[in-house]
Amino acid sequence: MKTLAVLLAAALASPLLPAPAALAQAAAAVTGQAEILESIHLSGVIEVDASGRVEQVTLRPNQLLPSIETKVLQVMHNWTFAPYVVDGAPRRIRTSVYARIDQLKSEEGYQVVLDNAEFGRPLAQNLTPPRYPAQSMQGGIGAELLLRVTLDNEGKVAMAEPVTARVLNRGVRNEKHHRRLVEPFVRASVEAVQSWRFEFVEPRADGAAHQMLVPMSFKISGMYAGTGGRPPQNTPLMFELSTPLGRPLEALAREAEGRSGGVLISPTPSPLKLLTATGGTLAM
DSSP: OOOHHHHHHHHTTOSSOOOOHHHHHTOOEEETTEEEEEEEEEEEEEEEOTTSBEEEEEEOSOSSOHHHHHHHHHHHHTOBBOOEEETTEEEOEEEEEEEEEEEEEETTEEEEEEEEEEESOOEEEEOOOOOOOHHHHHTTOEEEEEEEEEEOTTSBEEEEEEEEEEEESSOOOSHHHHHHHHHHHHHHHHHHHTTOEEEOOOOOTTOOOEEEEEEEEEOOTTTTTTTTTOOOOOOOOOOOOSSOOSSOHHHHHHHHTTOTTOEESSOOOOSOOBOSOOOEEOOO
């Protein structure tokens, strides 16, 4: 399947982008009558002056081609915000920005849209990936996990615990066998996450800690050869989240899949109020 970055490059030369069959079949969501073919999640730092005008935007490394990233930054620099007020006076603010780029298919053709901007969420300074357990790699075993990560007010990880986990590419006889296979992946994931650090972690008004769901995927190239590319579906979930959530866990997991830094499950009010449109369709 071609990536969104490759498709965007083609869009520069053609106003109507022919849809690869595999990409059309992989459509995962429908918004109104527009079908989302692929999404890229962006994160970075935005600096806004006391009047609400953008001074600077710095995006973290991402999958966009430089030409497309330039257009995204141009749109962001044209944003206007309500002044950020502290103790009755407007102040300059430096905070995080999260946004999503969607490639849409509709009756009008194919569009690239800047959508869903968020501000003030904790932003990872470093995301050291977990090591692949050696014995699991030798045995061709994979796993997919979802961790619940709790941050302290300094942006350090206070706790990381598994929410769900499943083994890939290996039959599971029972829960005990499943636990033995998945535990090396849990240990590696927790060890990696505990080294992460985050910026813009402001104390919550209710005193609760910031929490987020972080997906981890351990897969070996060619893992599903001979199965039509389908991961096994008969493995049980070993862990369940004990604390009730405002949204179904499955929905959170789907949202977390597209975000390397995880999805926040203890949101706080945004420090910035955007007065202009997020961006809409990007001109190509």
